[in-house]
Amino acid sequence: MLVHSRAGKRATWAVFLLLFVPLFAVPLLVILAASLATHWSGAFPSGPTVERYAAATSGDSLQALTTSLATALAASVLALTLGGWAALAAASLRSRGRRLLDALFILPVAVPSVVVGLAVLVAYSRPPVLLNGTRWIVILAHTVLVTAFAHQSVAAAVRRLDPMYEQAAAGLGASPARVLWRVKLPLLLPSLTSAVGLCFALSMGELSATMMLYPPDWTPLPVQIFAATDRGSLFTGAALAVVLMTSTLLVLAAVSRIRTRASYR
């Protein structure tokens, strides 16, 4: 601990709470309160109800949740496969090639996601690859958006990996494929799971590109939240938001359990 005196510690905590509570805690608590409210005219909401949660976890809303989960799962697995593969391959390139590949993969992050959405829409609205109006165009856009993060976190982990493991394995007679599956990937597992968790969370919350692309039968939850608040049903939107938040957190918690079991040192 950097601060030793008792008064100093108290002051540090006070500053932390002063910054943390209004910035992070209050908005989330307000959402939670609003999701349980029937009216909110004074300083505090009134009439606690769980009715909205009944609605938020059935019918269209339930479908939107499963749509979001399916999209996020597909996009994060695809992103990890593509981004991780590229990161592993880049490790054997010379530094110039590696920098070029890094730059290519970071591009979708530098481009605003609305632009990515529009670009995907324009590109795949006509044959030969006609994806517009299908769920695949949403999954594709999400994959494009999150692959950069998968690539970055796997690339960083690959750089940290001691090359001696690879050489020791090859020296013991392991073919490159065996080195990859039995040594490198197990050692990278913590970074791979954290990459997949990050991609999943980003995809669950993606709205701006999705808005430009989603077909009527593939409406992810953020779009529903936006639609609800847009037509003035603030409390319904709040309940949906809490559902989105909770389901994302549950998945991340499950992923982090794998990660803790996969950390060896």
Place this chain on the structure above:
Amino acid sequence: MNPGTAPGGIRFDGVTVAYGGTVVLDRLDLTVEPGEFMALLGPSGSGKTTALRAVAGFVRPAAGRVFLGGRDVTALPPHRRGIGMVVQSYALFPHLKVKDNVAFGLKAHRTPKAEIPGRVTEALELVGMAAYAERHPRELSGGQQQRVAIARALAIRPGVLLLDEPLSALDARLRSGMLAELARLHRELPDVSILYVTHDQVEALTLADRIAVMDRSRLQDCGTPEELYRRPRTEFTASFVGNANLLPVTVTGEGAVRLGDRPLGVLAETGTAAAGATATLCVRPHLVGLGDGPNALTGSVTEVQWRGSTHRVHADVDGHRVMADLRELREPPAIGDPVTLHYATEDAVLLPAGAGAGAGDPTEAGP
């Protein structure tokens, strides 16, 4: 290939390795016989690790060939060479238990499943680690990890075992224990050729059947430890393998030289230089005695170091420094005292002048 019968023996045939125009290994010719323990000894940057990596297949020679058991392996990738290798950092796979680390090479070589547990136990017993089979590497000490790394390399019964500074990460006490272990392993594996890279002359002198001395990307000298120690052929070898007094002398005849105006004797068959030529006289500090005698060197004491069982006395003799390791003196001389040292003629060898480099201050290197 069948790992059970991997033949021993390594041959370097003019192996040159260069990184981006810088030659790090220059035309190495060296043969390690089946069953022989060869130490590659040299300072850092001398090319010794590069030579080992060329055998393992991690560097591709720019010229020359590498043979393992008579087979040209220059173009083979590392996993096809059937070698056992232990690296400096051990590189035990942290996600695998000790027994799975040892089984790794066996599985990679497609050893029949039924044989693997027996071979794993056998390899672990060889290094005294059979009781630790179920542990993870992180639960082991440095010395234990080292043993497991050796067991892992030996499990595939390689004909060639490559050891890259295997003891440098251990503390002094563990190191001397492992020295004895390695010597025992070498006795118990009479068919395995061992190539042992080290910068530590004690390890090389203790373990090796022969030592190849490397410096500045080149092989400088090669011979048995006794040969290199008693009859070094270059100044570099003399100063790197043990300590040495190196004195610039002028040859006056067979077995006779002059240091300034002082006539001295050397072992006759070591000097081939003609009379009048300059050469370097080499005599080990522990073979220099105190007091008058044959080949007397008079001068003044410049430094006295007490080393427990010995005193090392540095003397200035006509502007040249001479060291003597003397059994602990009851009354050591004081700095500035006049002193006379001597050596027996058969203990001095004659080397070509200035053939080696880095011979300037060999005093702090070793025992």
